[in-house]
Amino acid sequence: MNVAVNFPLPFVSLCSPDRDAARQRNFDWARGFGLVANEVDERRYRSWDIADLAARWLPQASGAELDLAVDAIVVGTLIDEQFDGARDLLPAQVRADCETLLAILQVEGRPPPPVGVLAAALADVWTRTCRGASLEWRRRAARHWRWFLEAFPEEARWRQGSVKLTRDSFLALRRKSGLVYMMMDLTEKANGFETTERARQVPGVQRLLDLTADLIDTMNDVCSVEKERARGDVHNLVLVLHAEQGGSREGALVEAHDSMRRWCEEFIQIAAGLPEACARQQLSRAETDNLLRLVQGLEENIGGHPDWYRTTRRYEGVIPRGEPSYSSNLMRPVVRPSAMSS
Template identity: 45%
Template sequence: MPQDIDFHLPFELRTSPDIEGARARSLIWARQQGLATSPLDERRIHQWDIAKLMAEWVPSAVGPGLDLTVDAVVACTVYDDQFDDRRRHSAEELDRAVADVLGVMRPGETWPERIPEAPLYRAFAHVWSRLASGATPDWQRRTARHFRWFMEAGAEESRDRPARKMLGTEQFVPLRRRSGLVYAMMDLSEKAYGFETSARAREMPELCRMLDITSDFVTTANDVHSLEKEESRGDPYNYVLVVEHELDCGRREALRTITDQVGDWCREFAGIEQRLLGACRAHDLTGDETEAVLRFCDCMRSAMVGYDDWSRSTQRYARPVPPGEPAYSSLL
């Protein structure tokens, strides 16, 4: 089974000691926000085990810092599942839902003036109020932009999914970088640890490439490990299917090609990291900016190996979902 594939990343896997507490607090939060109103909802949230994902994504985080990352990803996972079945929402409803969610996540606002009544909007408003608290305007703008990428790309995939159009790599990779949430999740890492990379640092080509590699690996691992579930729903937005189509090859060769590519990414990431201090000096970063860059690199390593471990064990991908069966009750 594709979910059994281990990419054997050369990074240390660590887990927050607060993982069990995060699991319990996450379910309480989901109930309070109206995201878990039935035993089925609670069972699905338990099966996803987002607390395990984030306890390995930000392994040094505990308490409120860890909880915020878990709650944000739970909200985004519920949001993503709203778009799994295109027949549930018209194109106009999708656009309105995206606009309404983004409307409660505005830079410079810790609490929106208006919140639509549906539970998911309130959940995002609650998440954003905690994200924006104490954050610089630059960080808020960047993080809001990354959440916008995720939300708009998810709606785009949902609109186009019925046509089952197979994209080429040049089209697919940029779309997955936006729809995969990884850039926003790396912002969550900064928030959990209480630091920010500067705008100048984020413009460094070296750091940009390392972040792209992180995103490409996480979305690729997602596509590999969730392949059977997505195929059962007729979803063409999967990197394994893209590789099969482009190379005109079978499943085994496509997976071998992807595994080799992951190895190349890891070697490239390590090579850039070795040059990173020199790059920081070349870009005239201050000592504090350089320290933040190095912390961010550690966050990217934890993100990749943590995601790989979670993705192979989560029950979210373990059961194929028949086409037309909603992945989650409608909360938009």
């Protein structure tokens, strides 16, 4: 068992009862879009069990709301696989591919026709994400997807450069590349509420969002460190701490866990004072209630996360450096299969 999942989080772990049905619905959706095109892809895809991750992230969600979350996280995961750092892709190539995906994220206008199955899947997820949402919320959601996509060319440049990543510079980039902000948007979408920009300006709120991202991303980095080290990828907090501080990798793991402990304590302290902070900022009752619902959602997001690591096989085994993590190139046009042989 990976040491990350043994971290004693102070938040309860819950799971949506619709998880198993959502898992099958998602696989059917993915196969229909051509995201799973062969048996190798299917084994890899099923081993991740993103439905379990989403069901623990959103334990109150079910049906279409949970389906959207699973599909969105799957799309983000597959994008990450396409730009896997171990493949040494040129920044210009990564940028060009990301531009085709960025074009999908239109807030008010009509996007161009998607090119490739991954772009088509993102377009479907984005359409469903925007449905019924306010313009303010759609703009925020688009910004967070853009953060994620724009981080890939930046990571590619850092891999080719001689500048060493520091803890602070890495965390700043990781908050964008980790997909967590998009997933926090899904917390609102799946539970049927929105927070306003005014509410998010309440002192402490932005720090709560950053703490959530840092906790989730660091758990991921601890669980994936051996896989990424073998692949030659440097974008991992444990590896960054090891290079920055020297010493052993075990010492860097201890520092990562100590950081998560401090972040949890800080989160609890800020959250406890949030109702009073909302009153000082003269938020309306609805704004305050929705903001507190978001904080409750963040606690559920964090609390359920380690249980996914106990069962997922996403970080098992080592894929040789230079080989793609996912066999299919989803950035190129692919004919959608009507059925896949078993």
